[in-house]
Amino acid sequence: DAGITQSPRHKVTETGTPVTLRCHQTENHRYMYWYRQDPGHGLRLIHYSYGVKDTDKGEVSDGYSVSRSKTEDFLLTLESATSSQTSVYFCAISPGDNEQFFGPGTRLTVL
Amino acid sequence: AQTVTQSQPEMSVQEAETVTLSCTYDTSESDYYLFWYKQPPSRQMILVIRQEAYKQQNATENRFSVNFQKAAKSFSLKISDSQLGDAAMYFCAYKENTGTASKLTFGTGTRLQVTL
Numbered sequence: 393d394a395g396i397t398q399s400p401r402h403k404v405t406e407t408g409t410p411v412t413l414r415c416h417q418t419e420n421h422r423y424m425y426w427y428r429q430d431p432g433h434g435l436r437l438i439h440y441s442y443g444v445k446d447t448d449k450g451e452v453s454d455g456y457s458v459s460r461s462k463t464e465d466f467l468l469t470l471e472s473a474t475s476s477q478t479s480v481y482f483c484a485i486s487p488g489d490n491e492q493f494f495g496p497g498t499r500l501t502v503l
Numbered sequence: 504a505q506t507v508t509q510s511q512p513e514m515s516v517q518e519a520e521t522v523t524l525s526c527t528y529d530t531s532e533s534d535y536y537l538f539w540y541k542q543p544p545s546r547q548m549i550l551v552i553r554q555e556a557y558k559q560q561n562a563t564e565n566r567f568s569v570n571f572q573k574a575a576k577s578f579s580l581k582i583s584d585s586q587l588g589d590a591a592m593y594f595c596a597y598k599e600n601t602g603t604a605s606k607l608t609f610g611t612g613t614r615l616q617v618t619l
Contacts, residue, residue, distance in 0.1 A: 423604040434507075434594055434609030435548075442604040450606055482548060484607075490536060490598075492607055494548035 395419050396495035398483050404501045411470040413498050415483030423486040424466040426458065428479040429497070435482060441466055473502045505530045507597050509610035516585045517618050524580045524613045526595030534600040537571065537578045538607070542592040551593070554578065556600070590617040
């Protein structure tokens with residue numbers, strides 16, 4: 393298994409509070425991604441990174457920001473959580489322009 | 504924009520039998536990758552098999568094989584000798600070959616049940 397961990401694994405928070413999810417890899421892969429998984433939608437890309445301090449938006453980036461200050465860590469921040477951001481969040485890593493390997497996921501509930 | 508369609512929300516197969524999961528996609532690109540991912544109840548996304556669009560030969564990984572029809576934009580997954588551990592959600596995914604980071608576009612998934 394690819395060395396990817398996500399923290400926390402579960403979180404319940406209230407509307408309007410900031411939330412940060414962490415993705416940590418031990419593979420030294422260049423590319424990292426954040427997806428969300430909702431019923432009926434499969435997984436959708438939120439943001440991705442192609443190197444330290446290099447990030448770009450995905451298809452559902454509104455309300456989210458990311459940061460990558462080290463190769464191994466990719467943070468996803470919800471500045472002010474809303475109920476529509478209740479979801480399962482997956483981090484993925486990729487050594488190149490091919491398959492992506494996923495972390496275990498974080499279940500976030502916004503009340 | 505690329506789209507991936509899995510038209511079978513649920514499938515069922517008996518243990519030791521063979522089942523085929525369907526996937527179609529829409530793209531104007533000629534160079535891309537296709538994948539099947541498995542998601543068991545543990546929620547972990549597990550890569551099952553990959554196919555490069557420029558390769559005519561269908562990919563095979565043990566009991567898993569694909570039928571890749573580029574002209575028809577079809578990418579089905581065949582599971583042979585089905586086992587109870589194969590029960591999961593299966594997602595078909597598409598990725599452009601851009602030479603850099605780019606997203607996976609997923610279908611909505613097919614839930615596979617394996618019965619005794």
